Amino acid sequence: MPPAAAHPYVELVAARAAEPARTWFLSRYEDLDASDYAAVHAGAGRRLGGQSCELTSAEQARLRAANVLLPEGWPLSALGRAALSCRLCELLAPPLHFAVLVKQFRTGDNAERAALLHSLSLFPEPQRFSDLAIDACRSHVQGVFEAIACENPYPARFFPEANFNQLVLKAFFTGVAVRRIEGLPERRTPELARMARAYASERQAAGRSVPDDLDFVTSGASA
Secondary structure: OOOOOOOHHHHHHHHHOOOOHHHHHHHHHHOOOHHHHHHHHHHHHHHHOOOEOOOOHHHHHHHHHOOOOOOOOOEHHHHHHHHHHHHHHHHOOHHHHHHHHHHHHHHOOHHHHHHHHHHHHHOOOHHHHHHHHHHHOOOOOHHHHHHHHOOOOHHHHHOOHHHHHHHHHHHHHHOOOHHHOOOHHHHOOHHHHHHHHHHHHHHHHOOOOOOOOHHHHHOOOOO
């Protein structure tokens, strides 16, 4: 069984991981030390794999009751990595775990970066990671960009207006449906609408198609 005080994601991983990955993960979570965090975080990819985590209605209800971010559709490895990263935050003082997590983002592979971006809202004082998240929006790796831009509450909560607007424009540019940007309706502004219309005009002038969901950005922008 998962440790009694474990992060809610631990139970989700335990219910889905096959042996021996399940035992490996629970053991590493319970005995995690800052000195082996990087290796365990990396190893979760190979051990837990990329199976998509689809939540049952009962699991969704439990997570909502605990006010925990729903990891709908995350790879199982990302779910495990999120739990491990939250455990690290319990073990280290804020300045130390911040430094370790940023280093892991800088040195990990793209799947590890995506997992950390998925998890940012779970960490203590998540606004500390805003520079890292904004920088991730510049990534040319689609999976890394989508990890911060899509189904992620972090940008809408913590990005300054200019950076949030650039995220939306990049979503158009890379073919990401802007409806996947959580909190976008509340962050629509006249300036964002103007930028979106200008982008559409450039596309039309070049004989290219305009994104189908342009109206989702340009409609209802508050002054």
